[in-house]
Amino acid sequence: MVGIPFVEPLDGLVYGAANRLSPLVARVVAENPSKFTYKGTGTYIIGREDVVVIDPGPNLDAHRTALERTLDGKRVRGIVVTHCHSDHVPLSYWLRETTGAPTFAFGPHPRPAPSALFDDDPTTEDDETNDKVGDGEEREHTDFDFVPDIAVRDGERFIDVDGWSLTAVHTPGHTSNHLCVHLDVENALFTGDHIMGWSTTVVSPPDGNMTDYMESVRKLTRRNDAILYPTHGNPVRDPAPFLAAYLEHRIERETQILTLLTKGPSTIREIVEVLYANVRRELHKPARRSVLSHMLKLLEEGRVAVMADAPVSMRATWKLQESSL
Ligand SMILES: [Zn+2]
Numbered sequence: 001m002v003g004i005p006f007v008e009p010l011d012g013l014v015y016g017a018a019n020r021l022s023p024l025v026a027r028v029v030a031e032n033p034s035k036f037t038y039k040g041t042g043t044y045i046i047g048r049e050d051v052v053v054i055d056p057g058p059n060l061d062a063h064r065t066a067l068e069r070t071l072d073g074k075r076v077r078g079i080v081v082t083h084c085h086s087d088h089v090p091l092s093y094w095l096r097e098t099t100g101a102p103t104f105a106f107g108p109h110p111r112p113a114p115s116a117l118f119d120d121d122p123t124t125e126d127d128e129t130n131d132k133v134g135d136g137e138e139r140e141h142t143d144f145d146f147v148p149d150i151a152v153r154d155g156e157r158f159i160d161v162d163g164w165s166l167t168a169v170h171t172p173g174h175t176s177n178h179l180c181v182h183l184d185v186e187n188a189l190f191t192g193d194h195i196m197g198w199s200t201t202v203v204s205p206p207d208g209n210m211t212d213y214m215e216s217v218r219k220l221t222r223r224n225d226a227i228l229y230p231t232h233g234n235p236v237r238d239p240a241p242f243l244a245a246y247l248e249h250r251i252e253r254e255t256q257i258l259t260l261l262t263k264g265p266s267t268i269r270e271i272v273e274v275l276y277a278n279v280r281r282e283l284h285k286p287a288r289r290s291v292l293s294h295m296l297k298l299l300e301e302g303r304v305a306v307m308a309d310a311p312v313s314m315r316a317t318w319k320l321q322e323s324s325l
Pocket residue numbers: 083085140174193
């Protein structure tokens with residue numbers, strides 16, 4: 001697989017302290033490390049006197065206190081939520097309540113139609129026996145109740161204060177409502193979980209969509225941002241090669257899946273056993289969701305099909321469509 005130029009460990013990490021990253025950008029990292037969040041959620045504070053807070057983060061007393069201390073004496077003009085996962089949104093309620101600042105986001109997270117088709121195969125639970133991560137952290141939980149005060153549109157300049165402004169960049173894929181935010185005077189893009197500084201992003205159907213995701217990565221390659229600030233991991237200081245490798249990684253995965261299927265029909269579980277043989281087993285479950293998202297994209301493109309007209313699901317057996325390579 002192509003190497004994505006991740007930079008580790010996390011620069012200047014001190015939980016509870018504001019780390020200044022540029023004249024206008026500071027970050028406070030919450031102490032919620034996990035296999036989804038790396039060292040934790042990075043809450044960004046943009047501005048000096050008048051500030052905007054991006055992704056206030058999880059409901060942890062220490063993180064709330066750290067934000068309180070960092071924001072003391074400042075005027076919070078807005079709260080941005082990149083998407084509604086539980087490591088991003090919870091403290092936005094408190095911050096809105098205490099500051100009166102409005103919340104901005106692309107929109108609420110759509111409620112999925114009830115369906116078990118995309119649930120994991122229950123027989124795969126054995127994978128988790130040696131998993132040190134508790135069940136509560138197993139998935140990225142979603143706050144379906146969050147509704148922003150102001151829903152922003154793609155390309156909309158929604159904050160204009162003190163000589164700088166923020167513009168919305170809609171990047172569906174990780175979630176359908178995922179939002180990146182551009183800070184004009186530093187030509188910086190806050191990428192939420194769309195681009196991460198330490199790992200590739202989880203794309204988990206049905207709301208996560210690989211077709212949209214890859215298009216949203218391409219969308220960033222057509223921009224000319226000087227720096228990317230992800231919620232998890234270090235800033236990306238040379239976006240072009242990073243984004244190229246990020247995209248190439250997905251294309252390579254897709255090619256691997258198609259190549260594997262030339263040997264005969266396969267289930268997603270079997271595909272993961274082969275393609276992720278060198279990856280820790282605790283990551284096989286999220287890997288199956290990722291492979292499912294690739295299968296749905298390939299299905300949409302008419303390159304794969306499910307066997308015997310079975311329903312399209314996590315448990316289906318997949319085959320190549322004629323001449324799809
Ligand atoms: Zn997320």
